[in-house]
Amino acid sequence: MPNRDNATERPLLSLILPVLDEAATLPAQLARLQDLRRRGAEVLVVDGGSADATQVLARPLVDRLIAAPRGRAAQMNAGAGAARGQVLLFLHADTTLPPAADALIHAAIAAGAAWGRFDVRIDARHPLLRLVERMMNWRSRLSGIATGDQAIFVRHDIFTRLGGFPELPLMEDIAFSKLLKRIARPACLRAQVLTSGRRWEKHGVLRTIVLMWRLRASYFLGADPQRLAIRYGYAPRQR
Template sequence: MQLSIVVPVLNEAAGIDAMLLRLATLRRDGAQLIVVDGGSEDGTAALAAPHADVVLSSPRGRALQMHAGALAASGDALLFLHADTVLPPRAGELIAQALRNRAWGRFDVALDADGPAYRMIAAMMNLRSRLTSIATGDQAIFMRRAFYEAAGGFPPQALMEDIAFCKRARRLARPACLRDRVVTSARRWEKNGVWRTVFLMWRLRLAYFLGADADTLAYRYGYRRKP
């Protein structure tokens, strides 16, 4: 099973070299690495080119970028990886093992910051995901390519695309919830404050559950101008 890794990026010049070099072992083992740039203004795409198999341009938005990467992928398994997320050791082997028995899955997550608040946030994310079969993009969602197509891919919305996809996916199959952890950046919690960010995400998720428009929620989150 060949793995295609899709990495959506936007203005990640400061860390893109190190991030992609961490994936070099997977590339040597046969994985395809696809970087999809959403209109970076800091040269991210040019920096990524020496370390990737494919570098694409796409309209801004993780959903649009990840879907563009999936369409360009040649592998029969897909891994959607955020640029600020680090895979655990043997990630390729873990994914291959999981996809022998399941159609899709995700990893547990840890945050790259010290302190009980960050450990509690990660623990709650993992528990919520395990109970609901809903994963966030921070958890490095992976799946068989055919399953991605059967589930309809990521919807073209500005926010909550991972939740929307997982809601459709879990109707088809339960995910493999791997306890091996990816480590993702705590920068949004550090920038805006831990509890302020937690409460904001709770409000946004509740609003989305109650039917709020994803583009409007993205404006509240700070992703784009108000529609």
């Protein structure tokens, strides 16, 4: 691993993973990130109060393990506050980066991008999910809006200037993308991240697709994100 004792050595990239009860899958995810760490990236896991062994398993495989109030936006903001990287990459615990993701991000930023995201592929066999992938990537490229599944990255200074993710219980990625679009359109990298199909498989592919379309449409029409989160199956933290 690179020497991290030199406080003046600022890494190019900080990966921030918000997690909750991910002991079953997180070690394998973090193991895949060790090559990035060896190349100088830092990895921060932000735990939202896991009741399983998530923290114990994560600690030896990360640069920082942070506890934060439950809620993906709050956890990602806490991670960003502790990160030293020039660029922040927000990665879901069930999403795998493509090879050389750090080099791809570096090239995009060096070319003038303020932020960006990857294309996405869903790790499941159902044929409808091939259509979902294409629609997600096409819609994102057309609209300039990214979702968390696409591994959003952003220059640290711009993240700070915008105040981070709006602390919503759902759709925080879309709300943040809207803020970022005021500065610049995203770099839409065609390299694919691989995201788990577990939420589609658990509740039924067609049912989940319809639910997500309804939730997204309701959000754009001004529905309360907390009510949408409950419909989606989250139990938003109480303020």
